[in-house]
Amino acid sequence: MKSKSKYLIIGNSVAAVAAVSGIRQIDESGEITLVSREPHHTYSRPLITYLLGGKVTEEQMAYRPADWYEKSNVNALLGTEITRVNPDEHTVETADGETLGYEKLLIATGGTPIVPGNVAGTDAAGVFTFTTWDDAKAIEAYIAEHGVESAVVVGGGLIGLKSVEALIELGIQTTVVELAETMLSASFDRTASELAQRRLAEEGVQVRTSTTTEEILAQEGRVVAAKLTDGETIPCGLVIFAIGVLPATEIVEGTDIEIDRGIVVDDRMRTSVEDVYAAGDVAQARELICGEKRCIAIFPNAFRQGDVAGRNMAGGDASFEGGLVMNSVTVVDVPTISVGVTEPLDDSYETMVQLDEDAYTYRKIVLHDGRIVGAVFVGDIERAGIITGLIREGLDVSNFRDMLISRDFGLIQLPTEYRRRVISGTGTRA
Amino acid sequence: MKRIIIHEEYCIGCGLCEVHCIVKHSRTGKIIRAFKEERDQIVPGVQVERDGYESFALQCRHCDDAVCIEACMTGAMHRDPETGAVLCDTDRCVGCWMCIMVCPAGAIQQGADGTVASKCDACTDEEIPVCVANCPNEALVLEDEE
Amino acid sequence: MPNWLIEPDFVVERDPDRCIQCEVCVRQCANEAHEFDEELQEVFTDSTRCVGCHRCASLCPTDAISIRPAELEFRPNENWSAQAIRNIYKQSEQGGVLLTGMGNPEPLPIYWDRMLLNASQVTNPSIDPLREPMELLTHIGSKPQRLEFSGGETPQLETTLGPQLELHVPVMFSAMSYGSISYNASEALARAANEVGTYANTGEGGLHEDLRQYAGRMIVQVASGRFGVDVDYLNSGAAVEIKIGQGAKPGIGGHLPGEKVSADISATRMIPEGTDALSPAPHHDIYSIEDLRQLIYAIKEATRYRKPVGVKIAAVHHVAAIASGCVRAGADFVAIDGYRGGTGAAPTMIRNNVGIPIEFALAAVDSRLREEGIRQDAGLIVAGSFRCAADVVKAIALGADACYIGTAALVAMGCHVCQKCYTGRCNWGIATQDPYLTRRLNPNIATRRLVNLLESWAHEIQEIMGGMGINAIESLRGNRDHLRGVNLTDRELNVLGIQMAGE
Numbered sequence A: 001m002k003s004k005s006k007y008l009i010i011g012n013s014v015a016a017v018a019a020v021s022g023i024r025q026i027d028e029s030g031e032i033t034l035v036s037r038e039p040h041h042t043y044s045r046p047l048i049t050y051l052l053g054g055k056v057t058e059e060q061m062a063y064r065p066a067d068w069y070e071k072s073n074v075n076a077l078l079g080t081e082i083t084r085v086n087p088d089e090h091t092v093e094t095a096d097g098e099t100l101g102y103e104k105l106l107i108a109t110g111g112t113p114i115v116p117g118n119v120a121g122t123d124a125a126g127v128f129t130f131t132t133w134d135d136a137k138a139i140e141a142y143i144a145e146h147g148v149e150s151a152v153v154v155g156g157g158l159i160g161l162k163s164v165e166a167l168i169e170l171g172i173q174t175t176v177v178e179l180a181e182t183m184l185s186a187s188f189d190r191t192a193s194e195l196a197q198r199r200l201a202e203e204g205v206q207v208r209t210s211t212t213t214e215e216i217l218a219q220e221g222r223v224v225a226a227k228l229t230d231g232e233t234i235p236c237g238l239v240i241f242a243i244g245v246l247p248a249t250e251i252v253e254g255t256d257i258e259i260d261r262g263i264v265v266d267d268r269m270r271t272s273v274e275d276v277y278a279a280g281d282v283a284q285a286r287e288l289i290c291g292e293k294r295c296i297a298i299f300p301n302a303f304r305q306g307d308v309a310g311r312n313m314a315g316g317d318a319s320f321e322g323g324l325v326m327n328s329v330t331v332v333d334v335p336t337i338s339v340g341v342t343e344p345l346d347d348s349y350e351t352m353v354q355l356d357e358d359a360y361t362y363r364k365i366v367l368h369d370g371r372i373v374g375a376v377f378v379g380d381i382e383r384a385g386i387i388t389g390l391i392r393e394g395l396d397v398s399n400f401r402d403m404l405i406s407r408d409f410g411l412i413q414l415p416t417e418y419r420r421r422v423i424s425g426t427g428t429r430a
Numbered sequence B: 001m002k003r004i005i006i007h008e009e010y011c012i013g014c015g016l017c018e019v020h021c022i023v024k025h026s027r028t029g030k031i032i033r034a035f036k037e038e039r040d041q042i043v044p045g046v047q048v049e050r051d052g053y054e055s056f057a058l059q060c061r062h063c064d065d066a067v068c069i070e071a072c073m074t075g076a077m078h079r080d081p082e083t084g085a086v087l088c089d090t091d092r093c094v095g096c097w098m099c100i101m102v103c104p105a106g107a108i109q110q111g112a113d114g115t116v117a118s119k120c121d122a123c124t125d126e127e128i129p130v131c132v133a134n135c136p137n138e139a140l141v142l143e144d145e146e
Numbered sequence C: 001m002p003n004w005l006i007e008p009d010f011v012v013e014r015d016p017d018r019c020i021q022c023e024v025c026v027r028q029c030a031n032e033a034h035e036f037d038e039e040l041q042e043v044f045t046d047s048t049r050c051v052g053c054h055r056c057a058s059l060c061p062t063d064a065i066s067i068r069p070a071e072l073e074f075r076p077n078e079n080w081s082a083q084a085i086r087n088i089y090k091q092s093e094q095g096g097v098l099l100t101g102m103g104n105p106e107p108l109p110i111y112w113d114r115m116l117l118n119a120s121q122v123t124n125p126s127i128d129p130l131r132e133p134m135e136l137l138t139h140i141g142s143k144p145q146r147l148e149f150s151g152g153e154t155p156q157l158e159t160t161l162g163p164q165l166e167l168h169v170p171v172m173f174s175a176m177s178y179g180s181i182s183y184n185a186s187e188a189l190a191r192a193a194n195e196v197g198t199y200a201n202t203g204e205g206g207l208h209e210d211l212r213q214y215a216g217r218m219i220v221q222v223a224s225g226r227f228g229v230d231v232d233y234l235n236s237g238a239a240v241e242i243k244i245g246q247g248a249k250p251g252i253g254g255h256l257p258g259e260k261v262s263a264d265i266s267a268t269r270m271i272p273e274g275t276d277a278l279s280p281a282p283h284h285d286i287y288s289i290e291d292l293r294q295l296i297y298a299i300k301e302a303t304r305y306r307k308p309v310g311v312k313i314a315a316v317h318h319v320a321a322i323a324s325g326c327v328r329a330g331a332d333f334v335a336i337d338g339y340r341g342g343t344g345a346a347p348t349m350i351r352n353n354v355g356i357p358i359e360f361a362l363a364a365v366d367s368r369l370r371e372e373g374i375r376q377d378a379g380l381i382v383a384g385s386f387r388c389a390a391d392v393v394k395a396i397a398l399g400a401d402a403c404y405i406g407t408a409a410l411v412a413m414g415c416h417v418c419q420k421c422y423t424g425r426c427n428w429g430i431a432t433q434d435p436y437l438t439r440r441l442n443p444n445i446a447t448r449r450l451v452n453l454l455e456s457w458a459h460e461i462q463e464i465m466g467g468m469g470i471n472a473i474e475s476l477r478g479n480r481d482h483l484r485g486v487n488l489t490d491r492e493l494n495v496l497g498i499q500m501a502g503e
């Protein structure tokens, strides 16, 4: 065995970075080794679409400054893939056959993009997934090399929409193919989805809902069209699959570490096996509102879990207060935010709605048991965080619920004790 | 760190904090020019909330557990190591509004041109933040806090 | 019917080159003189609503607002002045008594300005107060005629002294009730009195529960309405003052309208919420000096003779005889309020025409009590528009033990003497109970300003005394030789008991 670190972190993204800072809050000197398959300095994953769209430069991709590893006293092994975790031996194996030892291990391997197995022709050139920097570079190179003018994005979710944004920037005629009845169905309600779709249509983006790709048609090994299940064929020079990610759990499969959808963790981010922690998109942790363990592949979640894991690995006592689904996406020029439960699950839920279709503004608040459990904001997103805070806090809003939906709703309408705490700035986490 | 404490019972809702914040963050720093030339280009980092006779001026609380830093996907939102202030590096901000989504105080805004986040920068280059210095009723005060 | 006969008192001018449309003025004017036109995105001003309080001009960040008296001139007429004409317009329009606030603004003589102070030259040395002790300590209460000692070698004081107020500055805050002024203003006065070592006065509105902590430096007042008076109240203060009269409105009572009797005020005054607080013109149990004596001794009994009990009267004709009666009735101090004394609300005709100048009242009372050999039996406090340290020094030389300041204290807190206290819409948050306005007075700031004021007056008093070669305020008291008159007739000099300048 080459070495044994006090802390070994697999991953180099949000969860990993947060874990390093979490550890360093408590343990300033304990040896940290960080291993990443990707060769890049830690970068902001969501920025890859901006990179493709030319809205950020490569320098701007850095999630932390260039001297971050050094300053945080981290031994970073970039471009190194881990193939296996051996919890019993407290070791991991690299693709190069090396063995690394650890006292505490964090698995922060994120997600792996899904390519549907039942679609023929996905091995053609010009078919991509889009979750890494290298994907962005590859797509960019392909577009340049082949003069791509039209594209099909499969999947109308968050990553799909972000891909579309980049393609619009590049002037590529884009069609979105979405299996559900509306785009962004996972996070939006119908009204918000329709607003988004309308705005996209105005920009010349075709959105095909309730259908998906059946086959990718290629000529000379290169994609030329996508054939849909509804029979239509859409000519295109590029296909991006953006139908979601699966937790990247391969390296622990077959060990005692419990995997459900993702790696199952408790509120301290511990897996079922001692000294092994997991955080971020790979982890399956408690969700705040329903209390069940779920995979919530979003950035703030990954940060929070990484931080909690790091602190606990270093002997601290941090607890994850539960994940909350939330997204902030700008559709062309319309900002949107969605948090928590955006459609009532049954009759016991109530909603409050304010809509101005022409102005592309929409606000919706979903209540259950006197508490806010979800919200959607389209167009006017100012102060959305106050609602998010109330959801997190689980505060009973019955006494002032009618104000929540008003445009000039603010902290001042909230109960004095709660707003004093928020205003104090000393900590808002429940 | 030094923190701006809000004594809401003394806020008179005048809005002078907003005025001086705009001036401070204007190109010229001159009040009349700032308003005549740049009023639409500056979103004040402090905003007065009013409800009936109650009011208070709210700027970023520079929280100890700043959720905006956690949610920021570019690393633009960061804590200034020297002053402890939570700052947004607008060169790195891409306007994804994750910070607006999570700020429980609602104290982060979209900048005037809608491309980057705008928030209180704690006037780190001033001895006393201008909103505090110009509050006529000491509803905003700077206090040392452990 | 439009009020076309009612004209604006002021013209508000807005410099369009300086106005930045920030709306601070709009938000600050409780009289709604400024309005923001959403459509035009511009602030407009209705001068008829302006009361000249300067709140907007003071807070305007670009000094874009100036306020000047409305220049609309009537044909010049010394008899039918603009004010006289306007008053008639107002009364014939609205009916009823003309109301006003603050003290008498009429151009009647201010005798302080006709008295000048002395200073040492050559034959007696002046004293530098920065280098040598300069005693301002003042005791108010009944002093014994003579002191008796026993014990020969190590003398022991045998005389028992009556209860005394102890002032580090011979200036106290005069009676301003919670109700006429805001809670924050009351708190600031109480706290400042504590910090400086002088006294604030509850006025006739009782003492708010939260202010009891400061009561050791407060005089509690008992007035004809007996608001908030119970035995705990009497015992909570440092002294008790029976209010018979007030300089701004001698002979009449008071009226706090029910709208202002909030839950807090109702608890403090011990009357039902929302009911009018009516102070009768007389105390219905006092029709003679003997009756007054009964009340004084009732209070002394209730406070076990531990607190000085005094009487406040307005300066009116025969004030000397009245004051003498008060002293003989057992008052440990007499407070005299002159015709320029302030008020939260008074009928204009009364305020401007009833009473006599405090300077004459003081001189007359002090002389009379001395003549009668009872000056030591009571402290003498004077009130009614003390504007500066020199006024205080002159009053003490004329015979006072200490002064009360009301308006000066309010001005220190931001009052611009706009005389609209009676409307309850004080833009400075002082004479109002409107929660939107009361928060404008931060008691921390107000306390600081009041303390600064008293401390600076104390320094000035010390400096003036030093110049006279006097190192203790006791030596100045009643020392009329240090005063000389200018612009005064023989009769005036006579009543004041001072010599003409040059004599």
Ligand SMILES: Cc1cc2nc3c(=O)[nH]c(=O)nc-3n(C[C@H](O)[C@H](O)[C@H](O)COP(=O)(O)OP(=O)(O)OC[C@H]3O[C@@H](n4cnc5c(N)ncnc54)[C@H](O)[C@@H]3O)c2cc1C
Pocket: A010, A011, A012, A013, A014, A015, A016, A035, A036, A037, A038, A045, A046, A047, A048, A049, A080, A081, A082, A083, A108, A109, A110, A111, A130, A131, A132, A158, A159, A162, A248, A251, A279, A280, A281, A282, A297, A298, A299, A300, A302, A326, A327, A328, B073, B096
């Ligand atoms: C295009 C795009 C846009 C997005 N936009 C948003 C958004 O707007 N808001 C939002 O909340 N979320 C967004 N997300 C999701 C967000 O990026 C993820 O939630 C977040 O990156 C998860 O972080 P993580 O640290 O768990 O894992 P990841 O970011 O997935 O990082 C995994 C890390 O592990 C390394 N790794 C994986 N396997 C191995 C191995 N076997 N050996 C060694 N190293 C390995 C990888 O190299 C990488 O460094 C977006 C994602 C994408 C792809």
